[in-house]
Amino acid sequence: MISRNQIKFINSLKQKKFREQHRCFLAEGSKLVKELSEGPFQLRQIFSTSDWVRQQSDWIGSFSVEQVSLSEMERISTLASPSPVLALFEIPDQTITPACWENDLSLVVDDIRDPGNLGTIIRIADWFGIPQVICSPDTVDQYNPKVVQAAMGSHARIALIYQEITELFRDVRKEIPVYGLMLNGKNLYEANLEKHGFILIGNEAHGISEAVSTFVTHKLTIPFYPADRKGHAESLNAAVAAGIVCAEFRIQNARSEKREV
Amino acid sequence: MISRNQIKFINSLKQKKFREQHRCFLAEGSKLVKELSEGPFQLRQIFSTSDWVRQQSDWIGSFSVEQVSLSEMERISTLASPSPVLALFEIPDQTITPACWENDLSLVVDDIRDPGNLGTIIRIADWFGIPQVICSPDTVDQYNPKVVQAAMGSHARIALIYQEITELFRDVRKEIPVYGLMLNGKNLYEANLEKHGFILIGNEAHGISEAVSTFVTHKLTIPFYPADRKGHAESLNAAVAAGIVCAEFRIQNARSEKREV
Secondary structure (H helix, E strand, O other): OOOHHHHHHHHHOOOHHHHHHHOEEEEEOHHHHHHHHOOOOOEEEEEEOHHHHHHOOOOOOOOOEEEOOHHHHHHHOOOOOOOOEEEEEEOOOOOOOOHHHHHOEEEEEOOOOOHHHHHHHHHHHHHOOOOEEEEOOOOOOOOOHHHHHHHOOHHHOOEEEEOOHHHHHHHOOOOOOEEEEEEEEEEHHHOOOOOOEEEEEOEOOOEOOHHHHOOOOEEEEOOOOOOOOOOOOOOOOHHHHHHHHHHHHHHHHHHHHHHHO | OOOHHHHHHHHHOOOHHHHHHHOEEEEEOHHHHHHHHOOOOOEEEEEEOHHHHHHOOOOOOOOOEEEOOHHHHHHHOOOOOOOOEEEEEEOOOOOOOOHHHHHOEEEEEOOOOOHHHHHHHHHHHHHOOOOEEEEOOOOOOOOOHHHHHHHOOHHHOOEEEEOOHHHHHHHOOOOOOEEEEEEEEEEHHHOOOOOOEEEEEOEOOOEOOHHHHOOOOEEEEOOOOOOOOOOOOOOOOHHHHHHHHHHHHHHHHHHHHHHHO
């Protein structure tokens, strides 16, 4: 049984201002809740149906569990088809790590607005071992429920930091490459991709903002096919483009490591 | 001014059964409507605000335009922030083209359920010049409004056909390669990718179904990085994976063409 106040509180967390005020966010689904609880996130409370609790007894031992009915779950869930479990996690403090771009790659996203895209980008970072994603302040909140669901647990391994990108780049040493994905750049497959630096992904509609683009040291483009074709999509989806670029960085990194061995 | 019946009719087209019954679908937004009207789609009717009509007078000359107010637009739109134009297009008959896989690549999607993913995949096909996407019958409908919006006009250049995939593969000549994106496949970057055949993308949660997977001749995997890392995302988003694989096919195709010249 869940109180009216609890329902109101959980629903308030669908909005960023209340997530920031209470320093916690929602996650739903058995696999996701388990994965996040094993990451850096403090699990504050679980709401679940009684069936689910019985099945998960091996790991939920010490966590605070509130049993709810299916109809109560429908009142708190953010999903079209509620799962048997919803959990509240505490938002940790995250700080930027310069070592990430000095020795490895960091992703930088400039005003990604679609929560599905940001969640997918976090999952891409996780797949390709890119430990840090730096987001411009206008990027959708990483704890938006749709971002959390689309990232499928990758929040547990990837640090996201919100900060002014122009300020970031102004403070960074000049030798660190900034790869910007742009429509008028150099063919991605003919570029020399380093093992460290920033990979910059722009907004879904407007690409990389003008102020930020002045810091780009290497403009990259994903070539369409065939090269002489007229009439094709104007661009790729931002998350798909991020995936293609990260994949190419990592295969070039892996090949150069092989040569070094 | 738009009648109640018209509002009801337009809203009914948000459901597949009514789109099929009336053989038409919705598209919203200036750029999208214009792009689709230049493709193989017969434009049946435009609903728009008077401002928009004045700005677009150069191309909407012969089309039937119904002027609506902003509040009427909100009652028919599928978008959170309605655009000034919504159009009805006729659904054309589309037939499968074997030449597409005998001489070029075809994408095959096995039960993609998320409309954003299917729309994004259509846009990927368009970027990489893959003229045909074959969808299993349980794949989300290509004329679902969210698919249409996510594809951003690529419907105008890419043919989508719905058909049983096992039947398709049973009828196809044995020599045509079927590349299946799977978690236990060969490293994508070590595989020899032909210029023709099928690229098969599985469902978001379950991958390629068992019945379909028996037809796969080449299992492919996108390697995560670094290769010895423990604990990473279990998979990539289906559309991102499709993008990475199509990009690699096309860069290999482009390189082999260069060698032939």
